[in-house]
Amino acid sequence: MAEALVPRMQGFGETIFAEMSALAVRTGSINLGQGFPDTPGPAAMLDAAAEAVRAGDVQYPPGPGVPELREAVAAQRLQRYGLAYDPATEVFVTVGATEGIAASVLALAGPGDEVVVFEPYYDSYAAVIALAGAVRRPVLLRPSGGRFTFDPDELRAAVGPRTRLLLLNSPHNPAGTVFTREELETIADVVREHDLVAVTDEVYEYLTFDGTEHIPLATLDGMRERTVSVSSAGKTFSVTGWKTGWVTAPARYVRAVQTVKQFLTYAAAAPWQRAAAYALGSELAWVAELRASLEGKRDRLVSGLEAAGFTAYSPQGTYFVQADIRPLGFTDGRELARALPEKVGVVAIPTQVFYDHAEAGAHFLRFAFCKKDEVIDEAVERLSRLR
Numbered sequence: 480m481a482e483a484l485v486p487r488m489q490g491f492g493e494t495i496f497a498e499m500s501a502l503a504v505r506t507g508s509i510n511l512g513q514g515f516p517d518t519p520g521p522a523a524m525l526d527a528a529a530e531a532v533r534a535g536d537v538q539y540p541p542g543p544g545v546p547e548l549r550e551a552v553a554a555q556r557l558q559r560y561g562l563a564y565d566p567a568t569e570v571f572v573t574v575g576a577t578e579g580i581a582a583s584v585l586a587l588a589g590p591g592d593e594v595v596v597f598e599p600y601y602d603s604y605a606a607v608i609a610l611a612g613a614v615r616r617p618v619l620l621r622p623s624g625g626r627f628t629f630d631p632d633e634l635r636a637a638v639g640p641r642t643r644l645l646l647l648n649s650p651h652n653p654a655g656t657v658f659t660r661e662e663l664e665t666i667a668d669v670v671r672e673h674d675l676v677a678v679t680d681e682v683y684e685y686l687t688f689d690g691t692e693h694i695p696l697a698t699l700d701g702m703r704e705r706t707v708s709v710s711s712a713g714k715t716f717s718v719t720g721w722k723t724g725w726v727t728a729p730a731r732y733v734r735a736v737q738t739v740k741q742f743l744t745y746a747a748a749a750p751w752q753r754a755a756a757y758a759l760g761s762e763l764a765w766v767a768e769l770r771a772s773l774e775g776k777r778d779r780l781v782s783g784l785e786a787a788g789f790t791a792y793s794p795q796g797t798y799f800v801q802a803d804i805r806p807l808g809f810t811d812g813r814e815l816a817r818a819l820p821e822k823v824g825v826v827a828i829p830t831q832v833f834y835d836h837a838e839a840g841a842h843f844l845r846f847a848f849c850k851k852d853e854v855i856d857e858a859v860e861r862l863s864r865l866r
């Protein structure tokens with residue numbers, strides 16, 4: 480039979496998360512693969528969603544999002560970062576950050592256009608760049624001084640006459656990097672100099688550790704006018720299944736993104752939008768506790784992985800630790816990730832799937848720590864049998 484899938488999407492197959500989560504279920508393993516918390520968001524937020532459903536909020540909401548969420552997002556960007564957006568024209572609700580990123584890339588990059596991304600990258604980026612018919616230009620993040628960062632010359636060399644977009648994820652999944660002001664200045668220089676648009680994925684904006692500050696690219700000089708910022712409720716409020724995200728950008732970019740988004744899903748589900756609006760206004764103390772708790776879980780997992788013989792990179796943010804498998808005598812992360820469930824009953828993600836240059840990430844596994852302490856402890860105990 481002929482291949483049913485269009486050529487530009489061939490090679491994207493089943494996501495690694497589906498494969499690894501299925502393996503976790505089949506082998507009864509502890510799943511530190513996919514990054515979803517095993518405890519729910521703030522109770523009053525869950526109640527707000529349930530109340531919205533019971534009150535009959537079950538028809539199409541406005542395509543750009545319910546006004547109360549757009550106002551809550553505008554207030555959040557202003558209070559936290561000093562960034563002013565008009566909720567009516569510069570804030571736009573999407574089905575998770577995933578759709579916000581997809582609609583932005585599809586709206587702003589066409590066939591043959593180039594999109595600069597830092598690799599490893601979140602898996603949806605490569606697929607949506609391919610869907611747009613655009614070309615990705617990866618810039619490598621490598622370990623240096625205990626964190627992953629890029630070489631400014633390599634960033635500058637990645638930009639050419641066809642480059643339209645730069646896609647930036649900070650705090651970064653899977654590398655765990657929170658880009659510093661100096662790094663962001665380098666990125667902003669490139670964006671301004673080549674008249675690019677930046678699309679920023681800030682879904683972990685609240686989940687940074689050791690007092691590390693998340694700095695939105697849009698706050699840098701001249702960058703608000705050329706940045707489409709994307710975030711969502713999923714990670715901030717531990718409701719990854721709600722798929723409620725938003726875009727903040729100058730009106731002309733919002734109009735472009737809206738033109739695409741309205742034909743992808745038209746609107747995002749109403750009850751979650753109401754609950755997210757409530758939470759952005761009233762549950763930031765809960766988020767501060769989540770952040771502190773995740774910091775402790777990060778330390779728990781990092782020291783456990785080190786004790787088990789990995790070299791672990793302690794992340795400055797997100798849900799994930801990168802672990803170098805070479806000290807244990809392994810070299811191929813994909814092979815090890817496929818064997819790990821049978822060997823010791825733990826699932827991790829081979830980081831190489833997030834690279835164009837797979838060899839650069841071949842020896843890393845990504846472990847999630849957004850799990851109950853006892854789950855982390857049991858996973859670490861099992862991993863210690865690897866030696």
Ligand SMILES: *Cc1c(COP(=O)(O)O)cnc(C)c1O
Nearest residue numbers: 575576577601652682711713724
């Ligand atoms: C989880 C995640 C997303 C997806 O966010 P949703 O709101 O669930 O669509 C996007 N980017 C990164 C880096 C993530 O880790």
